[in-house]
Amino acid sequence: MKTIMGISALMPLFALSAHAQTTNILEQHFGNDTDWYRDRVPIFECSDKSITDVYYYRWKIFRTHQRNVGSNGFISTEFLDNVGWQTKDWASINDASIFHLNEGRWCRDPRYKQDYAKFMYSTNSNPRQYTEAMAAGVWNNYLVDGDPDLSLSLLQSMQDNYEKWIDERFDESKGLFWIAPLQDATEYTIGSIDASGGKDGFTGGETFRPTFNSYQIANARAIANIAKIKGDQAVADKYNDRASALKKRIQDDLWNSTLNHFIDRYYVDNEFVKYWTPIRGRELAGMVPWTHDVPDDNEEYSKALEHILDSERLAGPFGLRTVEPSYEHYMQVWRYEGDHVECHWNGPSWPYQTTQVLTALGNILDHYPTSAKAISVKNYISLLKQYATQHYNKDYGTLDLEENYHPDTGHPIVGLGRSHHYFHSGYIDLIMSGLVGIRPRQDDVLEVNPLVDTNEISYFRAENVLYHGRNVTIQWDVTGDKYGEAGLKVQVDGQDAGSSDKLERLEIKLERETVPVSRPIAKSIQLQADSASPKVNSSIPTTDQQRVHDVFDGRIWFWPEATIINGFDTPEGNADEQWVSIDLGSSQQAKRAEIAFYQNTEQGFDAPASYRVQINDGGWKDVEGADYGKPVANGITEASWSSASAEAWRIVVKPQEGSRTRLVEFSLFE
Structure with a gap:
């Protein structure tokens, strides 16, 4: 009944009793940083402890990767810190934007997803650095929040981006988009390896991929839906027609009835591979059409589901394989960073594609009644639990999601300093739209x-x-x-x-309500250490300038790994006051600050005994009317004062006796 x-x-x-219970749950998972999460994250628990704990860990990943970039608000980053292929100076990368948006749609504070979506379609971003499903991600957010304003504001930008994809990567004769696997964020695939004659596979190997073409169907449908809300039926019809045409081409040309799977066909034509011939094996990427509700619901296409359940094919004991073991170059390595193996998609288990597959299975089990006969909710939960387990480092038992994993051992493969707490996948959305079962609607x-x-x-x-x-x-x-x-x-x-x-x-x-959004702008952001302005300095001339820059880079995290240190450290065995300063280049008004201090007693760090905020007004002096909150370790300390205007600002910290202070972030607000 x-x-x-x-x-x-x-x-x-x-209610008050529920509020107290909520506070206890949040404090258990977030400690002193609970205030950030309190009004932003939904509470979740289930009988499986790992699924529950990973849910809250993924909110830590989300919070960690919200970078404050000043007047442009917040963006979601993929890596914790800078990498050479990011969009400078911002540190954005667009390949995982669909995951960033799908995770962010469950954040109770709409600012993060809104700022990020606007930024990613702006001239500061590179919206075609990699293949993407950003328009679909923006639409997915509308389905949760019910507010069309963001989607409508980006409609023209979405169309412009789609048209440029057509200009750059569309084969009119085949009616499909093509891409090199590297630009699809999946280097060393069957296509790129075989196109090199088995000699490499990092670049090249352009193919018509089920991934990219599915993204473009999702983007076209999103544009059509948004245009319909706007009342522009001509645009809606144009993009619906494009989506329908692409769907037909995917089903007619990328479905391989021998392999019973969606696979690539070659766009490149060279001595090793020929244009339009299919690749010679199944890849996990062939499940992505269901991620975006592309295939028809029939027994023929549902045969692909067998492969992700077969331990000799794509179902590894510790994670889904990106390529089957039968492939000649399965798990072969060509590229290294020093002694570390670099990224390959010829077998390793990637959370990126695991997220796509679990989303696909959620769609199939929800609204593909014929295909759902080939898979069960038991299979879905089993794969979800396997994915949750993958978040735990097998050597240390700690939650630390990295780039990729060996599907037969569960150990991380790349394991570089950049790899910790990697935001290149989704999980919160899988819990909310899958396990909990909220199916967002217009x-x-x-x-x-x-x-x-x-x-x-x-x-x-x-x-x-x-x-x-x-x-x-x-x-x-x-x-x-x-x-x-x-x-x-x-x-x-x-x-x-x-x-x-x-x-x-x-x-x-239910009737919908509009949620107000608050957008305070940080005035003390230095995007890169070598930025011409603003300039930063410290009381310790020998300190690495990058570490001083950390204090003003808009990034906040409290992870303990030595390869991802974030902040300015006071000297060991020295309890004297130390300072870091920022010269903003012009006089700026501010009356409060948000400050982050790191604590790890094993490493010798604790919150300071005291701190002060100063301005340079013919000499350094304390701000007037200051109300300094008690220093919070691994959380946000708030300070306020009578509004002041100055070009140069600094924070002075006095470490506790026997401890060092690490100043993670110092942000000024008006």
């Missing part, structure tokens, strides 16, 4: 269809989920022993809205 109600009244976020309906194997997951609860501006709670309990009531329950704004004795689809009508 199921019960459904209509919901209209906006209720408080949560209309005023909350649709819930949880994907849960009750033999593996006996309960789950997601609360404070912001959907169409409303606060949603979804709860499942097999026996009632956990929450006092068995079955599936849905609340909206604290009111009962729907229920069922069993796991089944619920649809609940």
Whole structure:
């Protein structure tokens, strides 16, 4: 039996008792940094501890990769720190933008996804550095928040970007997009390796790929949907027609009936491979069409699902393989960074494509009734649990997601300093839209269809989920022993809205609300250490300038790994005051600061005994009317003062006796 109600009244976020429980859960996972997460993340738990713990770890990854770039707000980064192929000076890379947007759509603060989407379509970004599904990502955000303003504001930019893709990478004779695997963010594929004669595969090997063409279908559909909201039927028809034509070409030409899989065909023509011939094996990339709801629902295409369940094909014991072991060059290595193996997609398990596959399976199990006969919710949960386990370093047992993994051992492969806590995949979205089962929609309906194997997951609860501006709670309990009531329950704004004795689809009508957005602008951002302005300095002349720059680079994290140190350190065994300063190039008004201090007692770091903010006004002097919050370790310390205007600002810190201070970030606000 199921019960459904209509919901209209906006209720408080949560009752006092629930608030206390929420605070305890957040403090357990986020410690002193809880204040950042408190009003931003939905609460989630389930009977599988690893799935739950990884959920909160992924919010740490999300928070870590929100870089404040000043007047442009926040962007999501892929790597914690700079890499040579980023878009300078910002450190953006567009290949994982769909994951950044899909994860961000569940953040209760809309600013991050909005700032990021606007930035990625701006002239400061490189929206075609790699293949992308950014328009689809923006549309996906609209389906969750119900506010079309962001999508409408970017509609023309989306069209411009799509047209440039056509100019640069579209083969009119075949009606398909082509790309080198490296520009598809997947170097060393079957296509690129074989196109080199088995000698390399880092570059070259241009092919018509099911990935890129699926992205372009998703982008075209998004543009069409947004244009329809705007009332521009001509644009909607144009892009719907493009999506339909691409879908036909993918199904007619990229489906291989011998391999029963979507595979590449060659665009390149050389001594080793010929134009339009298919590659010689299956890749995990062939599952991506379902990630974007491309294939028809039939028994023929559903045969591809067999391969991701077959241990001799794409199903590794510790992760999905990107290529099958039968391939001649499976797991062969050509490229190194020093002694470390570099990125290859000829077998290693990548969270990037695992996310795509789990999203695809979520779609199949939700709305592909024929194809769903070839896969089960049990298979889905098994792969989700395997993916959650992959987040744990096998040597240390700590949560540290890296670039890729050996599918037969579970150990990270690349393992470079840049690799820690890598934001190149999704997980939060898999939990919310998959396990919890929120299927975002354009209309005023909350649709819930949880994907849960009750033999593996006996309960789950997601609360404070912001959907169409409303606060949603979804709860499942097999026996009632956990929450006092068995079955599936849905609340909206604290009111009962729907229920069922069993796991089944619920649809609940609700009116949408608009969520206000606050956008304070940090005035003290230095994008790169060698930026002409602003200039930074410190009390220790021998300090690496990069470490001083860290204090003003808009990045905040508290991870302990020695290869990703972030901030300015006071000298060991010296409790004297030390300072870092920034010259903004012109006088700027500010009246408060957000400060981040690092703590790791094993490494000898703790919050300072005290700190002061100063301005240079004919000499350094303390700001007037200061209210200095108690120094917070591994969290945000807030300070305020009577509004002051100055070109040069600095923070002075006094370490505790016997400890060093690491100043992670110092941000000034008006």
